[in-house]
Amino acid sequence: MAPARQVLVAVIGAGGVGKCFLSQLEFLAKKRPSPKLVLSYICTSKKAVYNDDYSDVGLSSDVLSTLASSSKAPLSLPKLLDYLVKSDSKAVLIDNTSSQDVADAYPMFLARGISVVTPNKKAFSGSRQLWIDIFNVSGAYPGAGHVFHESSVGAGLPVISTLKDLVQTGDEVTKIEGVFSGTMSFLFNSFAPTSGSGGKWSEEVKKAKELGYTEPDPRDDLNGLDVARKLTILGRLAGLPIESPTSFPVQSLIPKELESVASGDEFLQKLPEFDSQMEEIKTAAEKEGKVVRFVGSIDMATKEVKVGLEKFDRSHPIAGLKGSNNMISFYTKRYGDSPLIIQGAGAGGEVTAMGVTSDLLKVLAQI
Amino acid sequence: MAPARQVLVAVIGAGGVGKCFLSQLEFLAKKRPSPKLVLSYICTSKKAVYNDDYSDVGLSSDVLSTLASSSKAPLSLPKLLDYLVKSDSKAVLIDNTSSQDVADAYPMFLARGISVVTPNKKAFSGSRQLWIDIFNVSGAYPGAGHVFHESSVGAGLPVISTLKDLVQTGDEVTKIEGVFSGTMSFLFNSFAPTSGSGGKWSEEVKKAKELGYTEPDPRDDLNGLDVARKLTILGRLAGLPIESPTSFPVQSLIPKELESVASGDEFLQKLPEFDSQMEEIKTAAEKEGKVVRFVGSIDMATKEVKVGLEKFDRSHPIAGLKGSNNMISFYTKRYGDSPLIIQGAGAGGEVTAMGVTSDLLKVLAQI
Numbered sequence: 001m002a003p004a005r006q007v008l009v010a011v012i013g014a015g016g017v018g019k020c021f022l023s024q025l026e027f028l029a030k031k032r033p034s035p036k037l038v039l040s041y042i043c044t045s046k047k048a049v050y051n052d053d054y055s056d057v058g059l060s061s062d063v064l065s066t067l068a069s070s071s072k073a074p075l076s077l078p079k080l081l082d083y084l085v086k087s088d089s090k091a092v093l094i095d096n097t098s099s100q101d102v103a104d105a106y107p108m109f110l111a112r113g114i115s116v117v118t119p120n121k122k123a124f125s126g127s128r129q130l131w132i133d134i135f136n137v138s139g140a141y142p143g144a145g146h147v148f149h150e151s152s153v154g155a156g157l158p159v160i161s162t163l164k165d166l167v168q169t170g171d172e173v174t175k176i177e178g179v180f181s182g183t184m185s186f187l188f189n190s191f192a193p194t195s196g197s198g199g200k201w202s203e204e205v206k207k208a209k210e211l212g213y214t215e216p217d218p219r220d221d222l223n224g225l226d227v228a229r230k231l232t233i234l235g236r237l238a239g240l241p242i243e244s245p246t247s248f249p250v251q252s253l254i255p256k257e258l259e260s261v262a263s264g265d266e267f268l269q270k271l272p273e274f275d276s277q278m279e280e281i282k283t284a285a286e287k288e289g290k291v292v293r294f295v296g297s298i299d300m301a302t303k304e305v306k307v308g309l310e311k312f313d314r315s316h317p318i319a320g321l322k323g324s325n326n327m328i329s330f331y332t333k334r335y336g337d338s339p340l341i342i343q344g345a346g347a348g349g350e351v352t353a354m355g356v357t358s359d360l361l362k363v364l365a366q367i
Numbered sequence: 368m369a370p371a372r373q374v375l376v377a378v379i380g381a382g383g384v385g386k387c388f389l390s391q392l393e394f395l396a397k398k399r400p401s402p403k404l405v406l407s408y409i410c411t412s413k414k415a416v417y418n419d420d421y422s423d424v425g426l427s428s429d430v431l432s433t434l435a436s437s438s439k440a441p442l443s444l445p446k447l448l449d450y451l452v453k454s455d456s457k458a459v460l461i462d463n464t465s466s467q468d469v470a471d472a473y474p475m476f477l478a479r480g481i482s483v484v485t486p487n488k489k490a491f492s493g494s495r496q497l498w499i500d501i502f503n504v505s506g507a508y509p510g511a512g513h514v515f516h517e518s519s520v521g522a523g524l525p526v527i528s529t530l531k532d533l534v535q536t537g538d539e540v541t542k543i544e545g546v547f548s549g550t551m552s553f554l555f556n557s558f559a560p561t562s563g564s565g566g567k568w569s570e571e572v573k574k575a576k577e578l579g580y581t582e583p584d585p586r587d588d589l590n591g592l593d594v595a596r597k598l599t600i601l602g603r604l605a606g607l608p609i610e611s612p613t614s615f616p617v618q619s620l621i622p623k624e625l626e627s628v629a630s631g632d633e634f635l636q637k638l639p640e641f642d643s644q645m646e647e648i649k650t651a652a653e654k655e656g657k658v659v660r661f662v663g664s665i666d667m668a669t670k671e672v673k674v675g676l677e678k679f680d681r682s683h684p685i686a687g688l689k690g691s692n693n694m695i696s697f698y699t700k701r702y703g704d705s706p707l708i709i710q711g712a713g714a715g716g717e718v719t720a721m722g723v724t725s726d727l728l729k730v731l732a733q734i
Contacts (some may be wrong), residue, residue: 158709169721334712340523344705
């Protein structure tokens with residue numbers, strides 16, 4: 001009998017998503033006897049664990065302590081690629097970082113047969129050239145690696161796979177719109193609820209930060225770039241040649257005066273001085289019987305992509321979203337006036353890792 | 368250079384879904400140079416078109432007229448299997464019927480390496496033994512065929528694939544609930560709208576039939592079996608050993624007295640005599656400020672599966688559904704209180720065919 005086929009898994013990143021992914025990978029490895037999943041490499045930005053014979057580095061929760069006490073430095077990306085290519089087994093790179101450097105290396109990995117699975121938005125929402133370089137290689141010829149990135153939009157929600165299915169089966173997408181940021185969703189559901197009056201803007205931002213719903217510096221959410229990156233990905237998948245996430249209008253919710261203050265803490269401290277601006281926007285919407293929400297939309301006919309505040313009737317599904325939920329609507333020729341809608345948590349370690357793990361399953365089915 | 372790889376496609380059924388699928392298959396064949404898709408066999412219950420050399424029977428709209436004027440009878444299922452197996456190419460069987468006979472043959476096709484793609488619910492919602500026979504073979508060993516059936520629940524909506532991803536990545540599904548029938552959705556959205564008073568029950572049923580939203584005999588929708596079959600499929604995928612779609616409570620909306628009348632026409636003629644029964648149900652809900660909807664649910668903890676009428680607040684997302692839309696909510700451990708929700712048209716030729724075509728793409732990626 002031939003030895004059981006094995007697939008090497010190399011993981012970069014062991015933060016919130018990375019840790020959840022490791023426990024899902026362990027579940028997978030226990031449940032699926034073939035191919036055997038071997039965690040051959042794992043690293044953070046400082047440390048790494050791997051063996052020259054590619055043997056498992058400990059696919060269980062204690063790999064994190066092994067990693068913490070490791071004296072090995074991470075391999076450079078070209079060396080990691082060499083390490084994986086030199087084995088006799090197929091390998092998958094899991095990029096659980098948000099690093100541009102790792103993203104820039106995808107074409108090199110794919111070209112040498114290493115598949116890539118990642119929640120990292122950088123590769124798909126950065127320069128259009130990188131996008132082209134990646135998809136010119138991914139699955140393009142026998143032996144090329146495959147790339148999957150479901151969790152780059154809406155975490156584990158089936159957003160990317162659904163859009164791909166629509167496009168690949170010949171449907172015509174006419175419009176994509178929705179709430180793409182769990183942070184923005186949480187902020188506006190509290191600041192401008194459909195019933196009741198909501199809190200002060202600066203206080204809601206502070207609360208969101210305390211609950212861990214924002215980036216360490218909340219301006220990284222409030223500048224709208226995260227949503228712009230997600231729209232760039234969806235627009236490109238739908239067929240628009242979007243140059244970059246800054247090549248279309250993106251409304252920033254950072255007051256001009258606070259754009260260059262030194263730290264997130266200083267920003268939060270000064271934000272109350274600008275509460276009246278957001279209050280005005282809320283009141284203007286209320287006068288029309290509406291609520292304000294931070295949304296993104298892509299109009300395929302006019303090729304218009306935009307990100308920013310819009311007013312919605314209180315009965316509109318987007319107005320009624322709860323918590324930090326995302327809601328993405330696909331308007332297409334086949335679905336007519338009733339869009340295909342996907343809704344649910346669009347952030348969080350477990351659900352983001354789920355998108356990574358289900359993408360890994362897709363790779364395993366294909367290699 | 369090796370000759371371009373080809374995959375044979377054999378299609379059973381050329382009705383509403385079948386016709387839409389053929390046009391999507393043509394789109395696919397034009398767009399994807401490799402593997403080359405060859406429509407080698409197509410049949411209705413009466414006629415068939417195929418060539419001994421497996422050459423394309425005309426992957427364009429005129430294959431339907433070729434089929435209509437063909438003098439060949441369909442091959443029996445064992446003979447179709449032999450025909451496909453004897454070629455040098457991989458082959459996929461597309462079952463666009465709702466036939467139990469074709470469904471019963473899936474294990475035989477899968478065991479000999481022919482993959483199966485279908486919107487036909489019969490194989491997955493009938494006897495538990497057939498389910499077991501199918502999934503004991505599908506993808507179980509190198510050379511076995513794969514089976515995909517996205518359109519058996521919610522047409523092209525990503526319901527099956529999402530549930531599979533949740534389960535396979537180790538999430539714990541706690542509850543599945545929703546509106547699973549486009550017909551029932553249309554009927555209750557008109558009969559008991561969230562605003563206004565709605566029409567008489569018998570008139571809404573008549574209208575739905577005229578619009579083509581019901582089966583030829585509307586009792587085939589009103590008996591609840593279609594929804595019960597869909598819940599059987601989802602429950603089994605989630606891990607419940609459901610014996611059959613009649614092994615749990617299913618509320619039928621056919622008045623006892625009309626169960627055995629000879630025809631759908633006679634049923635529609637006599638239905639107005641029973642309008643007061645449905646009116647009572649509607650009024651009782653209205654007194655609580657609610658509306659009535661026909662829903663299905665699976666509680667994984669109690670293993671309770673049920674199908675029937677339930678009352679919902681007017682502000683509940685299920686109450687606010689429009690047209691013939693479906694809405695399926697997955698409650699899981701990871702998603703907590705905010706379920707993962709998928710919503711949109713759950714019936715119609717084009718969107719059902721889309722589920723079939725995207726499943727075919729999944730097969731092509733794996734064989």
